[in-house]
Amino acid sequence: MRKKEQADRDSWVPADEQEYARLLAGLRNERRAIKAEEKLRKGRRQLLNEKQRLEILTKTAGRCHICGGLISGAWEADHVLSHSKGGGHSVDNYLPAHCTCNNYRWDYTSKEFQEIMKLGVWLRNQIEKNTSIGKMAAEKFIKHEVRRVARRKVKQ
Numbered sequence: 001m002r003k004k005e006q007a008d009r010d011s012w013v014p015a016d017e018q019e020y021a022r023l024l025a026g027l028r029n030e031r032r033a034i035k036a037e038e039k040l041r042k043g044r045r046q047l048l049n050e051k052q053r054l055e056i057l058t059k060t061a062g063r064c065h066i067c068g069g070l071i072s073g074a075w076e077a078d079h080v081l082s083h084s085k086g087g088g089h090s091v092d093n094y095l096p097a098h099c100t101c102n103n104y105r106w107d108y109t110s111k112e113f114q115e116i117m118k119l120g121v122w123l124r125n126q127i128e129k130n131t132s133i134g135k136m137a138a139e140k141f142i143k144h145e146v147r148r149v150a151r152r153k154v155k156q
Contacts, residue, residue: 009111027112035107038086046089048077056094065095066105076102 014020048056056077064071065078078097081087097105108116126134 009114024112024115027109027115031107031109031112034109048089048091048094052091052094053077055091057096060096063096064098064101066097066101069098071096071098074099078102078105082107 014023057071057075062071063069064075075096076099077094079087080093080095087093105113123134123137127138128134
């Protein structure tokens with residue numbers, strides 16, 4: 001893929017599914033390399049105390065910074081600049097997030113997350129329109145979710 005194509009993904013479309021798979025794999029590899037480098041350079045993460053957690057939750061009036069929904073019950077303090085990319089442990093570098101939102105957002109780079117969002121919106125429409133690919137994806141996703149939920153129940 002040419003550098004211009006990488007730089008301006010909004011105006012570039014992969015030629016075929018193999019090129020798109022290479023783009024996604026490249027983004028994942030870039031994230032993994034950044035993470036591995038930072039892991040060597042940085043120490044362990046620091047824990048937040050209750051006062052700091054309350055201050056973080058107050059920043060967004062008790063809403064998840066990812067989806068905007070109200071937070072009740074368990075939530076996670078999400079780094080604004082991720083730990084893997086050099087973000088520190090000050091209260092200023094955290095925002096509150098639902099556990100599910102933070103888990104699915106993970107530590108993707110912004111380019112990688114944008115691709116995931118584009119795929120997700122497109123696939124959601126395919127599922128809603130009941131297309132053949134939408135039916136297949138929904139069926140496989142439901143099976144995945146059943147396994148995921150079962151694993152979580154075992155861990156708790």
